[in-house]
Amino acid sequence: MNKRITKLWMGPIILLAGLGGPANAAAVPDSENVAKLLSEAKTMAFQLKEDAVAMEGFTRMNVSWESHAAAINEIKDHVNALEKHEAKLKDARGAASAWQKTAIDRIVPYLDELEGYTSAIIERINSQPKRLFTDEYKDFLEANADYATDLAGMIADFVDYGKTRDRMERLGNKLEIPRR
Numbered sequence: 740m741n742k743r744i745t746k747l748w749m750g751p752i753i754l755l756a757g758l759g760g761p762a763n764a765a766a767v768p769d770s771e772n773v774a775k776l777l778s779e780a781k782t783m784a785f786q787l788k789e790d791a792v793a794m795e796g797f798t799r800m801n802v803s804w805e806s807h808a809a810a811i812n813e814i815k816d817h818v819n820a821l822e823k824h825e826a827k828l829k830d831a832r833g834a835a836s837a838w839q840k841t842a843i844d845r846i847v848p849y850l851d852e853l854e855g856y857t858s859a860i861i862e863r864i865n866s867q868p869k870r871l872f873t874d875e876y877k878d879f880l881e882a883n884a885d886y887a888t889d890l891a892g893m894i895a896d897f898v899d900y901g902k903t904r905d906r907m908e909r910l911g912n913k914l915e916i917p918r919r
């Protein structure tokens with residue numbers, strides 16, 4: 740029984756011990772601007788996710804090609820807006836802390852994939868508007884929804900991490916926990 744209790748408590752103890760270690764003493768502090776930009780990206784990504792998931796659901800309904808076209812244009816606008824926002828994040832990257840830089844770097848591949856699938860969907864609608872219920876088209880919609888969902892979740896996790904890290908830092912200062 741004692742071994743199990745030890746194992747359960749070792750993770751948080753190691754985590755807390757590592758927060759004030761020498762490696763973190765010289766770390767770059769979190770950028771408030773990058774935190775704000777990431778929070779905005781989170782909101783944008785969740786809207787994109789909602790629209791992509793809704794459009795993926797079109798394959799299980801009798802929805803006109805015009806509805807598909809309107810939905811993918813909305814998604815395209817979301818992807819374009821996120822790409823512009825990504826440019827702002829890249830511009831602010833120099834002032835970002837290590838975890839914020841990681842967040843910025845991880846957004847890029849998701850947006851690249853979303854852009855590719857969104858373009859493929861648009862091409863399919865433009866070239867074959869009467870063939871929107873093929874397996875290939877359904878796969879495009881599913882992939883778009885999956886990437887949008889994963890992107891929104893990842894950005895949310897980074898934003899939550901930043902808030903939790905900030906909260907722990909404030910609590911450490913309040914409790915006057917010495918840093919190594």
